[in-house]
Each structure stands twice: as structure tokens, then as C-alpha cells.
Amino acid sequence: MNPPFVIFGSGHLIALAVGSVASAMLILIGRSGMRGRNLAAALLAFANLSSYAFNQIAWSRHGGPIGIENVVPMHLCDVSAITAGFALLTRRPLLQTLTYFWGLAAALQALITPALSTDFPAWPFHAFFFQHFAIVAAALFMPAVEGWRPKRPLWKSPFEAYLGSVAYMVCALLVNASLGTNFGFLSRPPETASLFDHLGPWPWYLLTLHGVGFTLYLLIVLPLGCSSFRRGRTTGASGPTGSSRP
Numbered sequence: 001m002n003p004p005f006v007i008f009g010s011g012h013l014i015a016l017a018v019g020s021v022a023s024a025m026l027i028l029i030g031r032s033g034m035r036g037r038n039l040a041a042a043l044l045a046f047a048n049l050s051s052y053a054f055n056q057i058a059w060s061r062h063g064g065p066i067g068i069e070n071v072v073p074m075h076l077c078d079v080s081a082i083t084a085g086f087a088l089l090t091r092r093p094l095l096q097t098l099t100y101f102w103g104l105a106a107a108l109q110a111l112i113t114p115a116l117s118t119d120f121p122a123w124p125f126h127a128f129f130f131q132h133f134a135i136v137a138a139a140l141f142m143p144a145v146e147g148w149r150p151k152r153p154l155w156k157s158p159f160e161a162y163l164g165s166v167a168y169m170v171c172a173l174l175v176n177a178s179l180g181t182n183f184g185f186l187s188r189p190p191e192t193a194s195l196f197d198h199l200g201p202w203p204w205y206l207l208t209l210h211g212v213g214f215t216l217y218l219l220i221v222l223p224l225g226c227s228s229f230r231r232g233r234t235t236g237a238s239g240p241t242g243s244s245r246p
Contacts, residue, residue, distance in 0.1 A: 002062075002122040007113065011120035016111065019133035026137055030145035037145055041088045044138050049085035051131035052078060058127035062118070074175050074183040076106055079168060081131055084138035094160065096148045101161035103139025105216040107132045115190040143224055154225040158217035165213055169206075 006012065030040035052073050059070045069075070073082070080102040087095035111132050118125055142148040150157035172183040182188055186206065189196035199205035199212065 002118040002125075005114065005116040005119040005125070009119065011125065012114070015120070015125070015129040019111070019129055019136075023133055023137035023140065027141055027144050030141060040141070040145065044134065044141060045085045045088040047130070047134035048081040048088070048138055051081045051127070051134055054130060055124075055127045058123035061123045068179055069181050069183065072175070072179070072181070072183075074172055074181070076102065076168060076172075076184050077110065077131055077135065080107055080135045084135050087142070088138060091146065093148070096142045096146065097150075097157050097160055098164050099135070100139045100142045100148065101158065101217050101220065102165075103135045104220045105213065107135040107139070109195060111136065113195065115185075117191075150221045150224055154221060155218065158214065158221050161217050162210075162214045166210075 026040045026044060029036045031037075055070065059066045073079070080099070083095055084099040084103065086092070087099045111129070114128060114132075116125060116128055120126075151160075169184065169186060172186050175181060176183055176187040185196055188202055189205070195212070196205060196209075199208040
């Protein structure tokens with residue numbers, strides 16, 4: 001029998017430390033040159049696209065009945081992992097945008113307050129942190145290695161990610177109504193402590209979630225927007241010499 005999950009317990013803290021170190025190493029490898037970039041991107045893409053299969057193996061090894069929510073890949077983390085995997089393989093700007101915002105606004109928050117029932121060494125414990133760290137690492141990989149930057153004006157990329165989130169919410173609510181599931185925690189809050197506890201009762205927290213989500217998107221884009229602005233001013237100050245190449 002696996003012990004119940006304890007937030008900020010030893011298992012949680014060790015998983016955060018190991019995942020953070022692994023993510024940092026992949027980013028450093030990606031910044032080491034083209035070969036390093038290709039290797040790190042391939043590893044991250046594989047991690048994201050294989051995380052669903054890893055989840056299925058984890059739940060089958062865990063024993064007991066497997067609920068439909070653990071089979072249908074409709075949680076936001078499942079959609080984010082697929083998006084991140086193809087963003088790394090194709091470098092399509094929209095996929096990169098969604099990966100950055102979903103990774104840092106949703107997957108990162110899930111790592112801090114995991115919706116887990118079992119602690120280390122349960123298989124679902126490993127699958128959860130593997131998937132969510134793969135998403136967060138990919139989100140950080142986009143600006144740090146791929147050079148992704150938000151569009152101008154600065155609200156445009158957050159708004160694109162917000163529209164993507166609205167599309168996901170509509171699809172998840174329809175699936176929840178049809179199957180009686182709780183994808184995205186849109187039909188009821190998670191049983192474990194999370195940000196949802198501070199957004200009001202259901203269904204009103206769905207409205208609050210829109211405002212909080214878009215505000216988070218604006219906040220996490222500010223560091224990149226400010227760095228792009230400073231770099232643009234520096235480049236502009238160099239005059240014709242700094243822009244002589246076609």
C-alpha cells in the first residue's frame with residue numbers, strides 16, 4: 001500500500017529538486033550549440049509525447065480500476081504535453097506560444113500543488129512529475145533556446161493563449177457533461193489544495209478562472225517583453241552598422 005501524498009513532504013520536495021535540475025541541464029545542453037539544441041529538443045519532445053503512454057503504464061502497474069479520466073487524454077496537462085511535443089518538432093509559433101503560457105501558468109502551478117493521492121514510490125507519482133516537468137521544461141526551452149518572443153503589442157500573445165484556453169475549456173466542459181468526468185477541474189474543484197480553493201464556489205469559479213488566467217499570462221510575458229524592448233533599443237542605438245546584414 002502506497003502512502004498518501006503529502007504536499008511539500010519529502011517525496012514532493014525531492015521530485016521538485018530532481019525535476020528542476022533535469023530541466024536546467026536540458027536547457028544548458030540546448031544552449032551549447034546546434035547539436036546540443038537538436039539533442040535537447042528531441043529528448044524534450046520525446047518526453048512530452050510519450051508522457052501519455054507512461055501515464056497508462058503507471059496506472060496499470062498501480063493496480064485497481066482505471067477511471068476514464070486516466071484513459072482519455074483530455075486533462076490540460078495531456079493537451080499541453082502534446083502541444084509542447086509538436087512545438088519542439090515543428091517550431092510553429094502558435095504551438096510555441098501555447099506551450100510557454102500553458103507550461104508556466106498551469107503545469108508549473110500543478111507542480112507546486114499536485115492533485116495526487118499517492119506519494120513516492122507509486123507509479124502515478126513518477127508519471128505525474130515526469131509529465132509536468134516535461135511541459136515546464138519545454139515552456140522554458142522556447143525562449144531560452146529557441147528564441148521565442150511574444151508578439152507586439154505585448155498583450156497579443158497572452159490573448160492568443162487565452163483564446164486557446166477558452167477553446168480547451170469549452171471542449172472539456174462538453175466532454176465532462178457527456179462522460180461525467182472532471183477534465184481541467186472545470187466541473188468541480190480538485191480534492192487536494194490548489195488555486196481553485198481561492199476562486200469561489202463552482203460554477204462561479206469558472207468566471208474567476210478567466211480573469212486569473214489572463215492576468216497570469218500577462219505577468220509571465222512581462223520578463224520577455226521587457227528583455228525584447230531593451231534588446232531592441234540596444235540594436236537601434238547601434239545605427240546602420242548594427243543592421244547592415246540583410
